[in-house]
């Protein structure tokens with residue numbers, strides 16, 4: 001507790017943002033295009049595991065406790081992706097790119113989701129964190145118009161038309177130098193294009209669970225497990241590594257992150273899921289409460305118990 005307070009005070013005393021110089025950043029990005037080892041992104045280190053490690057790469061749908069943790073984790077991830085669907089597409093969302101911060105001492109956090117008309121909660125021993133933004137589309141226009149979006153980074157930095165007969169830089173863009181400039185998303189690049197958003201591509205994480213799981217193996221007849229199995233089965237993802245954006249609403253199909261969030265949201269509100277989730281933590285201690293306003297009326301809030 002005292003460490004946490006010290007840390008917060010330390011953060012408050014910093015004035016990184018006041019000293020932040022947009023021209024330095026622009027120059028670093030321009031240099032980084034041809035000298036990629038000169039540019040890096042520093043992230044806080046998370047003492048964590050990944051979804052991949054949690055399941056040792058093998059997902060067993062008959063292991064009911066781990067399925068219920070997985071449902072809470074996936075709901076948390078897709079609730080965020082849904083809200084940011086026009087501002088962020090990860091483009092490489094797989095089980096090793098979602099880290100899980102484990103609440104210390106086998107405690108749990110209560111995550112309260114505030115939505116326009118209602119409020120619901122889940123107890124969880126993990127807080128998921130998405131990492132590895134190398135191929136991501138980001139649009140910060142609403143946050144800061146001077147930074148703008150990942151499309152502008154490409155058009156400003158890449159003054160080398162890679163489609164021309166005489167490109168200035170050597171090698172393959174995104175591997176030898178450059179930031180993986182793709183002019184348009186298409187089948188050949190698995191629809192990965194950091195210059196435009198794609199509301200369907202981040203279904204890749206769900207697709208991997210669907211493909212690795214024998215859904216018929218569920219012995220338990222709990223309604224929420226049946227529903228989760230149906231949900232995974234309904235995920236549409238065209239190719240091995242990518243899919244074009246699909247905004248159509250089709251009965252029995254999950255075509256984009258919005259529909260994924262909707263599906264997972266209704267599973268975590270099913271009476272038997274709520275009961276199971278409560279029972280899992282009955283003898284455990286609450287570490288804190290995380291409030292998330294999915295209607296984006298407020299920033300998230302975390303309070304320690």
Ligand SMILES: Nc1ncnc2c1ncn2[C@@H]1O[C@H](COP(=O)(O)OP(=O)(O)O)[C@@H](O)[C@H]1O
Nearest residue numbers: 043044045046047048050096097131132133134
């Ligand atoms: N902020 C972090 N805290 C702790 N571990 C991290 C962090 N970022 C990355 N890692 C670890 O390093 C691995 C590789 O990092 P990642 O950014 O995914 O790069 P790559 O492009 O090689 O996949 C991750 O799967 C994770 O295990």
Ligand SMILES: [Mg+2]
Nearest residue numbers: 096097131132
């Ligand atoms: Mg990675």
